[in-house]
Amino acid sequence: MRILVQKFGGTSLSSPKARELVISHIRRELNENYNIVVVVSAMGRRGEPYATDTLLEWIATNGNALPAREKDLLLCCGEIISATTLCSLLESAGISSTVLTGAQAGFETDDQYGNARIVNVRPERIIEEFKDHKVIIVTGFQGQTISGDFTTLGRGGSDTTATALGAALHAEMVDIYTDVNGVLTADPRIVEDARPLTHVSYAEICNMAYQGAKVIHPRAVEIAMQAQIPVRIRSTFSENEGTLVTHPEGIRDVQTGVLDRLVTGIAYVSNVTQITVDCGNDSNNLQLKVFKSMAENSISVDFINVTPTGAVYTVFDQDSERAITSLQALGLRPKSLAGCAKVSVIGGGINGVPGIMAKIVESLSEQNIQILQSADSNTTIWVLVKKEDMVQSLRSLHSKFELNR
Numbered sequence: 284m285r286i287l288v289q290k291f292g293g294t295s296l297s298s299p300k301a302r303e304l305v306i307s308h309i310r311r312e313l314n315e316n317y318n319i320v321v322v323v324s325a326m327g328r329r330g331e332p333y334a335t336d337t338l339l340e341w342i343a344t345n346g347n348a349l350p351a352r353e354k355d356l357l358l359c360c361g362e363i364i365s366a367t368t369l370c371s372l373l374e375s376a377g378i379s380s381t382v383l384t385g386a387q388a389g390f391e392t393d394d395q396y397g398n399a400r401i402v403n404v405r406p407e408r409i410i411e412e413f414k415d416h417k418v419i420i421v422t423g424f425q426g427q428t429i430s431g432d433f434t435t436l437g438r439g440g441s442d443t444t445a446t447a448l449g450a451a452l453h454a455e456m457v458d459i460y461t462d463v464n465g466v467l468t469a470d471p472r473i474v475e476d477a478r479p480l481t482h483v484s485y486a487e488i489c490n491m492a493y494q495g496a497k498v499i500h501p502r503a504v505e506i507a508m509q510a511q512i513p514v515r516i517r518s519t520f521s522e523n524e525g526t527l528v529t530h531p532e533g534i535r536d537v538q539t540g541v542l543d544r545l546v547t548g549i550a551y552v553s554n555v556t557q558i559t560v561d562c563g564n565d566s567n568n569l570q571l572k573v574f575k576s577m578a579e580n581s582i583s584v585d586f587i588n589v590t591p592t593g594a595v596y597t598v599f600d601q602d603s604e605r606a607i608t609s610l611q612a613l614g615l616r617p618k619s620l621a622g623c624a625k626v627s628v629i630g631g632g633i634n635g636v637p638g639i640m641a642k643i644v645e646s647l648s649e650q651n652i653q654i655l656q657s658a659d660s661n662t663t664i665w666v667l668v669k670k671e672d673m674v675q676s677l678r679s680l681h682s683k684f685e686l687n688r
């Protein structure tokens with residue numbers, strides 16, 4: 284059985300015209316003799332009737348006291364509406380289909396409502412339904428606890444649903460349809476000459492997703508990488524095949540010419556605050572207290588540099604006041620710098636190559652941009668800059684590494 288998983292996001296389902304294009308993508312793959320699992324998100328974005336953010340706003344204006352379990356029950360409605368709408372349209376187009384909720388599709392999760400983790404996927408019901416239908420529509424973003432309660436998988440959860448099903452069903456491919464034509468070398472709203480990438484590795488796209496590129500959720504990439512399921516990121520509004528995400532060997536199999544790029548893309552995360560803590564002579568004990576305090580206050584920390592005398596790290600701007608207050612409660616005198624941006628240079632070819640950091644420093648120095656902090660990994664180098672320097676940093680680095688070519 285040839286199985287293809289297609290995931291359609293909210294903008295892909297938000298208008299009659301978009302839904303017609305969704306049906307055409309499904310029909311095209313049916314003509315290639317695939318059995319298709321279609322994963323859907325809630326229709327539209329904030330302000331549109333069935334979007335997830337609209338449902339959350341509805342609760343906010345009606346008591347704003349819904350418990351987490353019941354909130355997940357409500358949020359599952361958006362995907363159910365999308366799935367049943369698409370089913371009706373497919374049936375009217377002569378395409379036999381059926382709808383399964385996340386639970387019916389076999390998603391078993393823990394009970395961390397709002398951000399549940401997948402414990403197991405049992406796709407037997409999907410396989411059984413293929414006896415009567417060529418298209419199985421699954422509500423993304425949701426699962427069910429062992430006790431039978433609805434759960435949601437957190438932001439980007441429909442991407443996670445799609446790749447988890449791809450892995451469980453041993454699909455040939457997972458196609459993630461969005462409103463952009465694949466992965467670009469940078470955010471085109473900021474870098475005008477950003478260009479599309481035909482191929483990226485799992486590690487590269489995962490780092491791009493973690494560092495601010497919103498084309499696919501990093502949890503979804505990690506699942507696909509573990510199962511070695513290829514993923515294509517495509518546009519609903521184009522027939523272009525978009526960007527193929529696979530392992531480096533798979534890229535070499537399909538890439539024409541020589542694959543020898545050092546840097547794949549530039550990404551960013553804005554609105555972060557840098558916090559500097561001087562722990563003095565009692566550094567080991569106080570460093571532990573610093574990060575335990577952040578954890579106890581549910582404050583996510585990033586860009587961490589620990590030194591013998593203290594620590595430097597970042598938090599989101601909206602968490603900075605709580606972070607400072609909690610540190611002051613420990614008797615510390617932290618320094619903070621709000622309004623920063625984390626800029627990332629990402630590429631599978633970075634590791635072990637001399638001169639990459641020198642080019643970054645040169646590029647930013649030429650623009651009189653101060654580097655506030657830096658760090659690196661096998662595939663990524665990060666620099667922290669002031670937010671007012673972010674746009675110029677992205678454009679300058681994109682040009683320095685010739686990503687517009």
